[in-house]
Amino acid sequence: SSELTQDPAVSVALGQTVRITCQGDSLRNYYASWYQQKPGQAPVLVIYAKNDRPSGIPDRFSGSSSRNTASLTITGAQAEDEADYYCNSRDSIGSQFGGGTKLTVL
Amino acid sequence: EVQLVESGGGLVQPGGSLRLSCAASGFTFSSYEMNWVRQAPGKGLEWVSYISSSGSTIYYADSVKGRFTISRDNAKNSLYLQMSSLRAEDTAVYYCARDLGSTSWYFDSWGQGTLVTVSS
Numbered sequence: 001s002s003e004l005t006q007d008p009a010v011s012v013a014l015g016q017t018v019r020i021t022c023q024g025d026s027l028r029n030y031y032a033s034w035y036q037q038k039p040g041q042a043p044v045l046v047i048y049a050k051n052d053r054p055s056g057i058p059d060r061f062s063g064s065s066s067r068n069t070a071s072l073t074i075t076g077a078q079a080e081d082e083a084d085y086y087c088n089s090r091d092s093i094g095s096q097f098g099g100g101t102k103l104t105v106l
Numbered sequence: 107e108v109q110l111v112e113s114g115g116g117l118v119q120p121g122g123s124l125r126l127s128c129a130a131s132g133f134t135f136s137s138y139e140m141n142w143v144r145q146a147p148g149k150g151l152e153w154v155s156y157i158s159s160s161g162s163t164i165y166y167a168d169s170v171k172g173r174f175t176i177s178r179d180n181a182k183n184s185l186y187l188q189m190s191s192l193r194a195e196d197t198a199v200y201y202c203a204r205d206l207g208s209t210s211w212y213f214d215s216w217g218q219g220t221l222v223t224v225s226s
Binding site: 043045054096 | 141150167168212213
């Protein structure tokens with residue numbers, strides 16, 4: 001099956017905007033979902049479908065997609081947003097995750 | 107409140123077997139598709155298996171196909187993962203995850219995970 005590729009690490013200054021990207025062939029056919037994972041905790045869904053947020057997820061999180069690339073944007077990053085972020089997409093035989101992006105808030 | 111609680115992890119020798127359970131509460135379990143997702147120590151997430159709400163449709167990742175079996179008991183609000191022929195590379199925290207609905211493949215609720223260690 002195809003892969004989902006993410007940058008291993010990204011940093012952002014407190015209060016600034018950061019975009020985390022995910023590339024893969026499956027994204028041409030399916031929307032990505034995005035998960036936030038903090039150390040020692042289970043992942044949390046933050047964005048799904050075209051640009052939907054589960055209840056309780058701040059509106060500074062947003063998603064977009066173009067061709068084979070999905071993006072998670074955090075507008076006005078907060079210290080508590082420091083975490084690992086994983087994209088996910090269904091594919092022809094199930095589901096797959098990207099390798100994850102470690103976000104550091106400076 | 108949606109709750110998913112995994113159990114059954116532990117230390118097992120290579121080639122051995124283990125059965126994981128996930129107890130669900132706070133929602134109508136029989137209406138939701140479920141998944142297992144794992145995470146090796148210090149590594150990323152890996153989708154393992156999916157089961158439809160009725161149990162009639164099942165998918166597996168290639169890495170576990172033929173060795174792992176997913177099942178569910180809707181009367182007991184429980185999800186299971188029977189693992190056999192275990193290998194060192196199966197060492198991971200195993201999470202059960204609920205599908206958002208309508209086979210969306212979006213995982214909206216997760217358990218806290220149970221650690222499986224395959225080692226001699």
